[in-house]
């Protein structure tokens with residue numbers, strides 16, 4: 565409480581104005597326990613005591629936790645950028661001083677970063693030195709197969725700064741990134757961002773594709789069109805899981821070059837191809853597929869564009885085929901969940917008309933486009949890039 569009183573000395577009075585004591589206590593008289601904020605007057609002391617005794621949730625601590633979010637983000641991104649987790653993976657447990665020396669930092673800031681990372685669950689401390697926690701060891705060490713650090717750095721590079729202009733994005737209803745159009749999404753003088761984007765995207769998509777491939781029975785399908793499929797992470801995962809499936813990744817020309825490289829590295833070039841195109845400009849999508857996937861694509865665009873895209877998918881799809889939309893859906897009542905709601909705001913920051921839509925909106929658009937047997941499919945595990953599927957049949 566002392567800490568709170570110092571941070572927010574006027575909070576007690578403000579609290580009392582908005583939440584009079586009798587409301588807080590539901591009419592019951594409250595004990596007035598001194599809370600040790602000597603620098604405050606006794607009346608305010610009482611307010612804090614009431615607040616703590618009566619309804620612990622009515623303190624600003626939850627708000628402070630929210631405000632701490634950016635500090636946690638920056639501690640994580642700094643530790644990844646400085647190579648803390650790579651160092652500890654190769655050296656095992658190290659004292660703060662040894663870490664400081666290897667990271668070429670002075671001891672004071674190194675200790676502070678190590679303390680923050682330990683508090684955040686990224687490191688373990690055994691009384692002598694620091695070591696990677698099991699999840700940091702799995703996901704934040706560059707040499708590990710499930711390395712997630714490029715996505716961490718991507719968020720830092722591509723999202724952190726633009727989110728600083730969130731108020732402008734809200735007031736002017738416009739993106740605040742350097743170039744919202746997909747083909748020009750990276751600034752000319754930042755050649756380093758492009759590989760970061762695709763590596764980061766892959767680390768999210770590989771997890772999500774794994775969950776998607778096990779959440780719905782894809783065994784009856786033979787030919788997938790992965791619209792806006794990026795480097796092909798979903799196609800690769802689905803084809804690995806379904807040996808009789810073949811796939812075509814349909815994406816912008818500049819992306820298809822990267823897709824071919826990634827598919828070749830996966831050893832699936834005989835079953836997965838890339839076809840360059842532009843979903844917005846092309847009148848028709850490649851035909852002859854019994855499965856079309858749209859993963860994290862439609863939320864980039866406004867409603868009218870989404871509806872047009874769904875119609876193009878219906879036309880391209882074989883009779884009896886299925887269209888699968890995979891995304892972080894906002895709840896139908898628009899109250900969450902947090903991941904989808906914040907991703908939606910990210911679409912405000914990054915795109916001219918996109919947002920994360922609800923399942924109900926997709927159901928209505930799919931119905932209007934002419935799809936039938938529309939259903940919602942939950943994922944068997946939480947995935948970073950989607951919280952379910954909406955599927956329609958032709």
Ligand SMILES: C[S@@+](CC[C@H](N)C(=O)[O-])C[C@H]1O[C@@H](n2cnc3c(N)ncnc32)[C@H](O)[C@@H]1O
Nearest residue numbers: 746769792793794815816819842843844859860
């Ligand atoms: C967020 S990424 C999703 C990639 C992939 N579907 C996944 O979930 O891993 C969006 C993808 O849409 C592609 N895209 C953007 N505009 C497009 C367009 N007009 N036509 C086709 N693809 C497009 C991008 O190049 C990118 O690969």
